[in-house]
Amino acid sequence: AAGVIQSPRHLIKEKRETATLKCYPIPRHDTVYWYQQGPGQDPQFLISFYEKMQSDKGSIPDRFSAQQFSDYHSELNMSSLELGDSALYFCASSLVSGNEQYFGPGTRLTVT
Amino acid sequence: SQQGEEDPQALSIQEGENATMNCSYKTSINNLQWYRQNSGRGLVHLILIRSNEREKHSGRLRVTLDTSKKSSSLLITASRAADTASYFCATVRISSGSARQLTFGSGTQLTVLP
Numbered sequence: 001a002a003g004v005i006q007s008p009r010h011l012i013k014e015k016r017e018t019a020t021l022k023c024y025p026i027p028r029h030d031t032v033y034w035y036q037q038g039p040g041q042d043p044q045f046l047i048s049f050y051e052k053m054q055s056d057k058g059s060i061p062d063r064f065s066a067q068q069f070s071d072y073h074s075e076l077n078m079s080s081l082e083l084g085d086s087a088l089y090f091c092a093s094s095l096v097s098g099n100e101q102y103f104g105p106g107t108r109l110t111v112t
Numbered sequence: 113s114q115q116g117e118e119d120p121q122a123l124s125i126q127e128g129e130n131a132t133m134n135c136s137y138k139t140s141i142n143n144l145q146w147y148r149q150n151s152g153r154g155l156v157h158l159i160l161i162r163s164n165e166r167e168k169h170s171g172r173l174r175v176t177l178d179t180s181k182k183s184s185s186l187l188i189t190a191s192r193a194a195d196t197a198s199y200f201c202a203t204v205r206i207s208s209g210s211a212r213q214l215t216f217g218s219g220t221q222l223t224v225l226p
Binding site for chain 2: 041048
């Protein structure tokens with residue numbers, strides 16, 4: 001069965017650079033979530049989209065933005081990167097009517 | 113953690129033993145879910161228990177929920193070395209939007225020794 005795809009899997013950037021993370025949800029899933037997991041931390045909700053519209057916002061810095069496109073894939077754009085942005089970034093998808101979220105393998109971002 | 117604490121933070125047991133992990137949360141919930149994460153990998157959904165349920169089973173997993181105490185426990189019976197992972201509880205509220213964001217607890221690192 002198709003799973004959530006994230007790209008790239010690993011990304012190394014320098015401070016003040018910009019990064020774009022991509023997420024391809026499971027086909028026919030209408031909701032996408034982004035989570036950030038710092039080293040040794042629990043995942044923190046960043047933002048979610050339902051049917052290409054932003055539906056909820058969590059602890060997402062103003063330097064970050066995200067959108068969901070017509071093909072339902074989503075991108076998380078991160079600007080003016082800071083060392084503290086180094087983390088695993090997970091995308092998850094679900095049906096809005098469902099409760100289970102299916103997580104992608106994550107993108108490991110390292111900011112140097 | 114925004115959610116609360118998981119107890120214990122780390123647990124080491126022998127293969128064949130049972131492992132019990134506890135989770136507390138702070139808000140009213142729609143449901144509570146348990147996820148598993150192998151080191152540096154994605155999260156895998158294990159089991160979901162709704163706020164009107166008290167106990168649920170799935171294979172070697174048993175989950176309980178006490179909404180009056182805002183706590184849940186996950187029991188893994190007859191543990192195997194392959195169960196070694198971090199286990200997170202996550203709660204879902206119905207938010208003002210249509211999505212159902214997960215709020216995670218701080219996780220328990222389970223090590224099952226062969």
